[in-house]
Amino acid sequence: AFATDAAGYHTVATLEQDLRRLAEAHPEIAELHEIGRSVEDRPLWALRIGERRGSTRKVAFLGCHHAREWISVEVPYLLAEHLLQTSSSEPVQGWLQQGEVWVAPMVNPDGHEYTRTENRLWRKNRRRNRDGSVGVDPNRNYGYMWGTLDVNTSSHVPADETYVGPRAFSEPEVRAVRDLVARQLFGGVLTYHSYSQLLLYPWGYTSEPVEDEADLGEMRELAEEMHQLIKGVHGTTYTPQQSSQLYPTAGDTADWTYGEYDAPSLTVELRPASALDGGFVLPPDQIQPCWEENRPAALHFIDHVLGRPAR
Ligand code: 0X9
């Protein structure tokens, strides 16, 4: 065992506290939802931000499918805080009058807790597998083309880091996201990971581009615009590319939200750029600059999704 308080980063407990505080401080526009429970029975939280319940324009931001990717909790959390702090001025006010932003900063709390107390580099959830190994990769467990690859980046071997699970949506954390998306029908989904500084669009399961040219153009253009916006803040480069170019995976979040719902879907790999800069262990003094550079890109994603005709 090592760490204690995740210095500078949220823990499962402090995230819950802070989400409750945010919701209580902005009761007219924020509502905290328990969208499910983890394998170890921890609550899975999503904050709904918007003036009207049940609007038809909605966008979702997800974080921490992978336990060790701590920065992927902070960016969506800080986005929620920012939206609430600036909710009475434009452009946020307009978005929140017309639509909703849903933020679920920690999809995999069991894994996160384990990285804090036992093994900082744990990736998967904490499922006890039948062969005695532990963990399913939540970002291989979604139901679009699930299980169609059998490679080391998308594995059917339970002990592997990228274990896809025994069947699609076998994991409660992934079912919670599935059910949230099925209820809310988001017009766009952005899921944060780390690291490598990339803006990834579907497909992940095949090197073929998505068939619909308009969708492909839309997601490519979005990624390109976000790349420019990020670069404009601190000069940091986040490279746009098709997910499968990084490596092939079946059952990732963005393939499912795009493949099943046609929602423009991006995976954002946050700081740092490489293992030489710390890899998954990003120093806490990097949280603020990482958030600062991702802020205009996240706001652009919201504007793009909520600014389109309702679905
Ligand atoms: O492997 C993943 O799930 C993501 N990278 S990470 O280092 N955060 O684990 C990338 C998912 C994007 N999809 C594909 N590369 N196909």
Ligand code: ZN
């Ligand atoms: Zn990840």
